[in-house]
Amino acid sequence: MGQLIGEMSQKAIGYGVPINVHVDVTYRCNERCVHCYLDHDDHGEMTTDEIKHLLDELAAAGTFFLTFSGGEVFLRKDFLELVAYARKLLFNVKVKTNAVLIKEKQAQQLRELGVEQINISVYSHRAEVHDAITLVKGSWERTVRAIKFLKEQGLKVTIANVLMTHNADDYLGAKKLAEELGVGYQLDPTITPKMDGDRSLLALRASGDQLHKIFRDDEVVGNSVEFCAPPPAPDDDVLDGIPCSAGHSACYVSPYGDVYPCVQFPLPSGNVRQQRFLDIWQHSDQLNEVRSIRARDLTVCSGCSHVGTCTRCPGLAYMEGNMRGPSVADCEKSYQRTAIPSANMLRLQSLGVSGGLSVPLVQIRIPSMPAAQSGVSA
């Protein structure tokens, strides 16, 4: 099934259809997670009618996969009304939530509405570690109880385990908790700067040593030998490829109607309060610029042996100053995975700004080998 969905996603790129759209319905939240990049004040969220109008436009534009997220979605009193409207328009709906406000009744309503999947942030199997990240005492207890309510309804639930310095040693415990609860598990080591550009949160990123350990853990990545294999030599297909689906078949809409290529790519591309969504999608100069970029256009990465297998995020690169440039966090992941430094790491080292990394001053190019399989979200 995953292959079939992948084929349709490729076709969507060819047709220029935004098949996958992420809508944040609020930035307000009832938790204060230490790594959160959002400003939780309400600066004028879209009304119920405005979001319904947006959903009409997305359906007409061909969107199939719709993710509702936030902030905490259940802080909107109209949230289930929005889900019901989206389901009436036959979207495949995924909800991202901390689940603190989900009781039996809400779980039943989500099931009746035919929500496809619920992704829930759980930072640890230990309540004290989770609560120290959310800064809300008792939040772990309420979240885990909600997962049980959702499971009782037969809903598909995945624990999203964001990794940072606070919980870097707890990922196996969190994975075991997911297994005990009978839900999926996804580990994500991505910590992003705040929306206002404040980069202080990056100090929370898991260390290189911690990533090195996780990437060699078969329980997390499956076959660690394959996962950590050296990258195959990039060919023309790789260099002519697009960096990711952001702006090609996917985009993000904020609670204020701002359209961006992705939730992690804060390049303002238009606002649905001022323009039709489809006009933004098809004609925005910013989205068209993102679409024009191929791997061979990347300023440093096009010459890097990792270019075909790196998890390079163009949004993180944009936040570092250049959407065609490297993303240091992804360079680190590629290095910790394969022990082969990225071209950018070597460049920085030659400039004397390697950030304390000790890497050899050569980059090894390996002949074609099977691509590494990723079991970790990045």
Place this chain on the structure above:
Amino acid sequence: MTQTYIARSARIAARQLGDEMMIMSAVDSKFFTLNPVAVTVWLAADGKTPLHEIVTGRVCQEFEVSPEEALRDAEAFVSDLSEHGILLVSDQPIATNAAGYVE
């Protein structure tokens, strides 16, 4: 002659992409893609029009296919989707909502 009526369940996600249709069951998450002929049958599945009329009146008008072959393919397609609750089948007309789906 017994008629076969078909209607679309509302317990799905669905969207047309080019001349194909993506459908995912909200019950078992099974994902399907329909080819252009199947899309024609799908869009005509209003619960009121008998399957053989959909085939002769729509499919055979829009595609170069014999009524026998088209009906055989349509019956197989209907059987497949009905197993997953995506299409509902009856020998009587089926009531649908205003959008043409069965709640």
